Amino acid sequence: MTAESAERAQQHYDPRDVQEKWQQRWAGMDLFRASDDPADQRPRTYLLDMFPYPSGDLHMGHAEAYAIADAIARYYFHRGDNVLHPIGWDAFGLPAENAAIRNNTHPADWTYANIETQAASFRRYAVSFDWSRRLQTCDPEYYRWNQWLFLRFYERGLAYRKDGYVNWCPVDQTVLANEQVIAGRCERCGSEVVRRMLTQWYFKITEYADRLLADMEPLADKWPDPVLLMQRNWIGRSQGAEIRFPVEGLQEPVTVFTTRPDTLFGATFFVVAADSPLAAEICAPERQAALEEYLTGVRKLTDIERQAADRPKTGVFLGRHAINPGTGEPIPVWASDYVLPDYGTGAIMAVPAHDQRDLDFARAHDLPVRVVVETGEPDPAETGVATPGDGELINSGPLDGLGKAEAIARITGILAADGNGRAAVSYRLRDWLVSRQRFWGTPIPIVYCDACGEMPVPEEQLPVVLPDLRGQDLAPRGVSPLAAATDWVNTECPKCGGHALRDTDTMDTFVDSSWYFLRYCSPHYTGGPFDEAAVRRWAPVDLYVGGVEHAILHLLYSRFFVKVLHDMGTLDFTEPFTRLLNQGQVVNQGRAMSKSLGNGVDLGEQLAVYGVDAIRLTMIFASPPEDDVDWADVNPDAQVKFLGRVWRVSADVGSAAAAGAAEAGAPDGGAAGAGSAAVAGGEGAGHGDVALRRVTHRTIEEVTRLVEVARLNVAVARMMELVSATRKAIDSGPGPADPAVREAAETLVVLLSLFAPYTAEECWELLGHEPSVAQAVWPVADPELLVQERVTCVVQVAGKVRDRLEVPPGISEAELRELALAAPGAVRALAGREPQRVIVRPPRLVNIVPA
Numbered sequence: 001m002t003a004e005s006a007e008r009a010q011q012h013y014d015p016r017d018v019q020e021k022w023q024q025r026w027a028g029m030d031l032f033r034a035s036d037d038p039a040d041q042r043p044r045t046y047l048l049d050m051f052p053y054p055s056g057d058l059h060m061g062h063a064e065a066y067a068i069a070d071a072i073a074r075y076y077f078h079r080g081d082n083v084l085h086p087i088g089w090d091a092f093g094l095p096a097e098n099a100a101i102r103n104n105t106h107p108a109d110w111t112y113a114n115i116e117t118q119a120a121s122f123r124r125y126a127v128s129f130d131w132s133r134r135l136q137t138c139d140p141e142y143y144r145w146n147q148w149l150f151l152r153f154y155e156r157g158l159a160y161r162k163d164g165y166v167n168w169c170p171v172d173q174t175v176l177a178n179e180q181v182i183a184g185r186c187e188r189c190g191s192e193v194v195r196r197m198l199t200q201w202y203f204k205i206t207e208y209a210d211r212l213l214a215d216m217e218p219l220a221d222k223w224p225d226p227v228l229l230m231q232r233n234w235i236g237r238s239q240g241a242e243i244r245f246p247v248e249g250l251q252e253p254v255t256v257f258t259t260r261p262d263t264l265f266g267a268t269f270f271v272v273a274a275d276s277p278l279a280a281e282i283c284a285p286e287r288q289a290a291l292e293e294y295l296t297g298v299r300k301l302t303d304i305e306r307q308a309a310d311r312p313k314t315g316v317f318l319g320r321h322a323i324n325p326g327t328g329e330p331i332p333v334w335a336s337d338y339v340l341p342d343y344g345t346g347a348i349m350a351v352p353a354h355d356q357r358d359l360d361f362a363r364a365h366d367l368p369v370r371v372v373v374e375t376g377e378p379d380p381a382e383t384g385v386a387t388p389g390d391g392e393l394i395n396s397g398p399l400d401g402l403g404k405a406e407a408i409a410r411i412t413g414i415l416a417a418d419g420n421g422r423a424a425v426s427y428r429l430r431d432w433l434v435s436r437q438r439f440w441g442t443p444i445p446i447v448y449c450d451a452c453g454e455m456p457v458p459e460e461q462l463p464v465v466l467p468d469l470r471g472q473d474l475a476p477r478g479v480s481p482l483a484a485a486t487d488w489v490n491t492e493c494p495k496c497g498g499h500a501l502r503d504t505d506t507m508d509t510f511v512d513s514s515w516y517f518l519r520y521c522s523p524h525y526t527g528g529p530f531d532e533a534a535v536r537r538w539a540p541v542d543l544y545v546g547g548v549e550h551a552i553l554h555l556l557y558s559r560f561f562v563k564v565l566h567d568m569g570t571l572d573f574t575e576p577f578t579r580l581l582n583q584g585q586v587v588n589q590g591r592a593m594s595k596s597l598g599n600g601v602d603l604g605e606q607l608a609v610y611g612v613d614a615i616r617l618t619m620i621f622a623s624p625p626e627d628d629v630d631w632a633d634v635n636p637d638a639q640v641k642f643l644g645r646v647w648r649v650s651a652d653v654g655s656a657a658a659a660g661a662a663e664a665g666a667p668d669g670g671a672a673g674a675g676s677a678a679v680a681g682g683e684g685a686g687h688g689d690v691a692l693r694r695v696t697h698r699t700i701e702e703v704t705r706l707v708e709v710a711r712l713n714v715a716v717a718r719m720m721e722l723v724s725a726t727r728k729a730i731d732s733g734p735g736p737a738d739p740a741v742r743e744a745a746e747t748l749v750v751l752l753s754l755f756a757p758y759t760a761e762e763c764w765e766l767l768g769h770e771p772s773v774a775q776a777v778w779p780v781a782d783p784e785l786l787v788q789e790r791v792t793c794v795v796q797v798a799g800k801v802r803d804r805l806e807v808p809p810g811i812s813e814a815e816l817r818e819l820a821l822a823a824p825g826a827v828r829a830l831a832g833r834e835p836q837r838v839i840v841r842p843p844r845l846v847n848i849v850p851a
Helices: 003-009 019-027 061-080 094-103 107-122 140-155 206-212 225-235 261-266 276-283 283-296 356-365 405-417 533-540 551-569 603-610 613-623 636-664 690-708 710-734 739-753 756-768 814-822 824-830
Strands: 045-050 080-083 086-089 130-136 159-168 174-176 194-203 236-245 252-258 270-273 315-323 330-336 345-348 421-427 448-449 453-456 490-492 499-502 541-545 577-583 586-588 791-797 798-805 835-841 845-850
Touching: 019 236, 019 541, 019 756, 045 061, 045 533, 061 541, 061 586, 061 603, 061 613, 061 690, 061 710, 107 130, 107 756, 130 405, 140 159, 140 453, 140 551, 174 194, 174 824, 194 453, 206 225, 206 236, 206 551, 225 551, 236 261, 236 345, 236 405, 252 345, 261 405, 270 276, 270 315, 270 356, 276 283, 315 356, 330 356, 345 356, 356 541, 405 421, 405 541, 448 490, 453 798, 533 577, 551 577, 603 613, 603 636, 613 636, 613 710, 613 756, 636 710, 636 756, 690 710, 690 739, 710 739, 791 814, 791 824, 798 814, 798 824, 814 824, 814 845, 824 845
Parallel strands: 045 080, 045 541, 086 130, 270 330, 541 577, 791 845
Antiparallel strands: 159 174, 159 194, 236 252, 236 421, 270 345, 315 330, 448 453, 448 499, 490 499, 791 798, 835 845
């Protein structure tokens, strides 16, 4: 410990005071650069945070997410792994374009300024990024490869263009994917979404539906169950049958899909989507005016409104009849808004006795109701309540007396034999609409030639770079702003050399984020979107950290991209992210932070008041990562005091070492170099206070285990216990010069460096080490010091034994509760449900009662 360090040790510690000092020292050290040297035999770990959108400076949500991921990344650095922990920006999108319109600038000006602001904040927040791999998706060097990938999809028939109804935001004046419509409103601006017919580009994600489902099985213990459930539901695989209904006026029968072909004999009418081409095709001439009048109202409705269960069922008779292939009876054909044009074939067989929406429609329009499944419940025609359950088939000819499964098999066979149907699978998933009528995105690399038609841009002409539009030239006008850039739009056909027009739409920004994790492996590679050898070294991502709001969109699209790239032969794996960790939200007073609610909390102000380390610790200690953090319920000042206690322990130990060295005539009382950490052996002489050593080594063992399962809040609690034990040993035990006290202090500082890097670095210096503590070896617990009496605790969920834990007999109720809730068997049994009660009887029983 130097004289300067000794002088500082006499002062009160403020964690803010050391930030600037260590930022400057770290800047030249390049501590976290991943090695691409093939000769480097260290275990490789690829840990990735979902990259941010540069909408301004970092906010409270960023503070939580990046504190969690950084703690885990630093742990693997300490363990000696070759860690890839990169950073970049998801930089295309509407906010930049809207800002450019307001400020009469180019979207790039706003975007790159915000990126630099966030980059400076990330450095201040001391996140262990490899800055040499930084990327921005709005760089032509990046989006060139979006275009290259688009063309590879196009060659494989996975990118195609078609006319269809789309979700249209009238404010942003652009198309939205189904996933971007929340409760009938634009996820970005909140305006009501309308339906509109446009010619758009799609990616054929439906071709991968079965693989997207099947490949979730290996993720079952590695991804949160709610995320997997949301993806399964979004894909929505349904087993059933396709049934062909002859319809008056049509040469070919209309096919419908149903999961209940056994109820065919109860189909008493037929419904088509009012705004589908099929409705216009079927409609009798004398009913055309009525259909057109009805359509006027339908076009104002969102899909969510059309499918609302409590909405009155409206429709118009089309003046035609279909033939029920089961009964041979003619049934009336209606058009209604409760059937959607892009779901299945846009037509359904209506079985009002056993489907509530069909029953509501039948009662509204005086249509017959025929019960064909005997469920033991009252007649729906009288009660107005459909009976969708299972039972014995009645009024169904050859199906009478059969149960559901047998009846489905029998009717499917009959329909197939007669040429009227077949067994089939249907999906809720729709192809991914990737066209956007905006400027600030990747241009679609297609041109249109009068002579040659639709032509891909040759690879050597990539990237197709955005023109320089700014200000009001970017204002939405119902078509892409690119259409106004006539010099850019007019081009040559790559095949015949004649006049051609560029596609003026840009790609959905989810294309950018569907493969960026591969680019990080070789961000400066120019021979393709990524160096395949580098990807084989690093990918797939070992741990991906981000919010659950991306459960469907981003994660599903990334999985799709990886499967396509695997089929192209460029990847040797089929899933992008081996493990997934979702963090909760940071809320205030139980509600999401919002300017309109007046409950927003400014991260910059919090950092100025408490310092980076205290905010990071507050986020970590507040709850398990997946739970929300309510800022109204936390106390950053408590973490400032805790950090002061750690600093005082280090200062006392460092001062004692300096004093001892002075007495011995040595120039300094420092310890080993930066790459070391105290890892004691057994209980032999010279190792100091045995009781403290037991606490230290139990802490090492428990914090190691807790970090590996991401129970970071409990890990911090164990460190707090070690601080108390060390303080006690200094004040009323063997004193700060004892070897066990130094071992405890050094261990504590290495563990703390995961969560509070500035304080840990300062304490490491006080203890006589050269920087950086980030390079210190992770301490290893001595098994001899872990030996103590253990008892078996049974963990029950809803009264059933789901796990067993080996615990100390004196374990506290709070500690045992935390361990039980984190037990793998209990987590699986809860399946995402919150516990209603947790009954703890230390040390032998915990019973968890699910909500």
